[in-house]
Amino acid sequence: MALYQNLLVLAGLILAMVLLRTIRRPGGPRGYAAVLALQLVLTFTAIVYEDRYLGTIAICLCALTVIAPAVLERAARQMFALGRPRLAVRLSGLRAMLMPGAGLGRQQQILRGFALLDRDGVDAALAYFRGLVAAAEEPAELAVIHEQIVAMLLFDHRWSEAVTHYESHFHPSYAAVRPTLALGILRAFGELGRHDAAAALLRSIEDGPLGSETGAAELLAQARLTFLAHAGALGVVEDALARDRGRRLGLSPGTATLFLGIAAARAGDPLRADALLQQVPGLAKRSETRLAAAARTARAHVDDPPPVFDDALHGFVQAVGERFRDAVRERSGTRRLQPLVMTTALIAVSAGWYAITLAAGWAGVGLLRAGALTGELWRAGSWGRIFTAPFVHADLVGLLLDCYSIWLAGHVLERIHGWARTGLIAILGSAAGMWAAAVADPDPAQVIGGGNALAVSVLVATLWTLLPARTPGLLSTVRRSVVLTLLFLLGAHVFACIPGAYGLRSTPLSLGTAAFVASALTLLLPPTLPGWTRRPLAALCLAAIGLVGLGAFQVAREDPIAFAVAHRDRRVVEQGVALALPASFERVDADDRRHPLLQVFPGWLDTQALRGGHLVQFVIVPEAPAEGSAMFALAPALARELVVRPEDAPAPEFAGFVNYTLQRNGETIARLVERRLDGRAVLLLAAPATALDPAPTLYSAILGDAALAE
Structure with a gap:
């Protein structure tokens, strides 16, 4: 379920x-x-x-x-x-x-x-696309088809036909917003010696949207390289490729050698050009099927005279070369980004905590052993749970949502504020949210996990950081895109707080408190702090991490199941039988949809077990049969659906009772433990059969202490 x-x-x-x-x-x-x-x-x-x-x-x-x-x-x-x-x-x-x-x-x-x-082959593809042109009606569709025709001609190195088709159907600067087409047309202009047209197109690219987009820097560098190689700027091309080695320009070794050979040929060095172009087929990757053909085409023109430029075009080539050199120098000299220490640590601890929970079988009530929080445990002195609960997850979907939110927001938050401040925001914000939930939740046995409180703390702090006043240098388009994504994730976490019977979630109050504390820690201090504050912030963050460790140590020493056995303060009477129950049990009526394996009967249901997908209920049968199980006296129709088989006790705690397994179509779906009291039967029903494993001492104590009401 x-x-x-x-x-x-x-x-x-x-x-x-x-x-x-x-x-x-x-x-x-x-x-x-x-x-x-x-x-x-x-x-x-x-x-x-x-x-x-x-x-x-x-x-x-x-x-x-x-x-x-x-x-x-x-x-x-x-x-x-x-x-x-x-x-x-x-x-x-x-x-x-x-x-x-x-x-x-x-x-x-x-x-x-x-x-x-x-x-x-190319001719068949061209015929197909020309047929599409005849059938197309919308201008947008026609533009796409003509673009593919130009691409086919460029693919076949039919430079003159490609340029003719392009210029007859498109504006000269059309390719400036089509990255792949722009590179192809630039090369075609260069191969045809139309350097003035190539310069005009490159100028349109640099002045257009691609020239101002940070993500298009690699494309812009390749466009400049294509232009410079065909213009014969051998020194610039050689220097840039030697410095970059094709890594940041996105060039394979074969493509880089091809451009270097073309530049040598256009610069009037045919011997070197021929030697370089002969190396290209051996350097080509398996996917670069046309690279060898491009090298052969270029070798056919190594003896052509170098191009001659007028003063304006010569000046433009030099200016492009300087911009290209500066861009490559800047990219190659860029320092590596510092690793996301705290972001990675938060994700790793959450994932590792979940793996331990899964391996130990701590589901439902067992989540309390993993460090989940309840109001009654907090009031009993288990303060460490406000620091451990943010790392407890009951399901993989919740873990993935929290980790993705932390990872996405952490890239912004930790890069700007550093690992120490990020850790303080995450740990103190989520701990404050857990404290608020423990203090104010009206249900003392409500199992609370704070994974999404941890994620909300990081998300809210990042959203405040992305305000234009705090990060003025960020592009508005990038800011808008990141903010919308983070707002959507924030909404998903709020949506996850919708009350339900299953899963482990924070409460709306805990999320609000976590967001408030994270906002205060973000806004009270400026984004950039003086260098002398680094050590104090690091010390505070390490202290917060130490509190998480101390909390985990305290939780490991506690026995929440024994606590529940000792604090069964709820005394109820059901069908003349008195039961001593902890606060996690609630009275329910019959319900066929509560659990897919077994229906719910009128009685008392463990809501903590239900959080982990387990159905554990105590049901009283007032008139139990003298022989056999009282199960079918409770629901006679189940005799046609289920088979009740006697079995040994699933744990030593149940050895003094009658134990059965319930089977449907030969598969064990549930466990039944019975105790007789003067013609009545107290039934402990658990689905699946392993649902009793997290807390056998608790359930056996409830069953053993059941007595006839006075």
């Missing part, structure tokens, strides 16, 4: 994230966005009404329309990279079928052209 709930919440998060990305994309597919929105409504309805049928449909639809297409897209790109376009086209066709309303039909037509290129 817990797995189903986790999958349903995860499906909702994935749908919301993909819908947000689809809506934000300019000209995004509105039909597919509507499909995602309907699925999100279906998922939310299933969560609110706890409808397992609708929830299963929502999970399956999310897997088919979102997850499977993403996997297919990645596989198709890999097939293209491996030189298997026909298989890539098949995978893309399946992806288009699974994404209704995404408008992938046009993309599929384009991909078929690439499959024809691989199977029948």
Whole structure:
């Protein structure tokens, strides 16, 4: 049951994230966005009404329309990279079928052209694309098809035809916003000796959006390199490639050698150019299928005279060379970013804590052994749990959401504030949230975990850091993109606090308190602090880490199960039988949907066990049969569904009682422990059969202390 709930919440998060990305994309597919929105409504309805049928449909639809297409897209790109376009086209066709309303039909037509290129050659692909031109009507579709025709001609090194087709259908600066096309046209201009046109296109690239985007620095460097190589600027090209060695420019050894050979040929050094170009086929990677052909084409022109420029063009070449040198020098001289020590440590501790919890089988009540928090344990003096609870997770989905949030926000927060301040914000913020939940939660036995309080502390601090007044040097586009993503993750954590019977979550109060403390620690001090503050901050952070260690040591010495046995202060009477119960049990009525393995009968249910997906309940049968189990007297219809088999005690604590296993279709689904009291039967039902393992002493004590009411 817990797995189903986790999958349903995860499906909702994935749908919301993909819908947000689809809506934000300019000209995004509105039909597919509507499909995602309907699925999100279906998922939310299933969560609110706890409808397992609708929830299963929502999970399956999310897997088919979102997850499977993403996997297919990645596989198709890999097939293209491996030189298997026909298989890539098949995978893309399946992806288009699974994404209704995404408008992938046009993309599929384009991909078929690439499959024809691989199977029948360039001429067949060109004929196919020209047929698409005749059938196309929309200007946008025509532009895409003409772009592919130019790409085919460039691929076949038909420079003159490619340039003619490009100039007859596009504005001269059209390629400035099409990175791959821009590099191809620049090379075509260079091969044809049209250096003035190449200079105009490069100027458009530098002055356009690609020239100001930080992420397009590699592309801009390759465009300048292409222009300079064909202009014969051998010294600049040689110096840049020697300094960079192709690592930061994104060039393979074969491509770098090709550019160096072209530059030598254009500079009037045919012997060196020929020697370099002969090395290219041996340096080409398996995926670089056209690199050897490009080297052969370049070798045919090594004896051509070097280009002659007028003063204006000569000055432009020199200016581009200086900008190219400066960019390569800056990139090669950039210091490596400091490692994210605290961000990585928070994620590693959370993941390691969860692995220990999983290996030890601490589910439900057992989460208290892992360091989870309850109000009654806090009031009993278990202060260390406010520091350990933020690292306790009951499910993999919650762990992944928390770790992803910390990782994404930590890249900004720790880079700006340092590891010490980041650690203080995360540890003190989440601890404050746990304290508020323990003090104010009206349910003293509510099991509280603070993984999302830890993540919210880091997220909120990062959002404050991204204010323009605190980080003025950040590009507005980058700021907007990061802030929207962090706000979405923050909303996901708030959504995870919706009350429910399963899983381990923080309360809204704990998240609010964690956000308040994180905000105070972020805003009270400026982003950059004097150097003398580093040691005090580091000392404070190490002290906070020490508190986490002391808390873990205290929790390891405690026995929360023994505490629950000793504090069974609730005295209830059910069908004439008195039970001594801890605060975690609540009275419930019959319910067939509470757990997939076994229905809930009128009686007392352990809510802490239910958090881990375990169903543990005490039920009283007022008129138990003299022989056999009282199970079927409680629900006669189950005799046609379940088989009750006597079995040895699952633990020594249950040796004094009658033990059974409940089987459905030959599979053990639950365990039944009975005790007879003057014609009555006290039943301890647990599903699955391992549900009693985390706290056998507690459940056996409740069963053994049951007595007839006076």
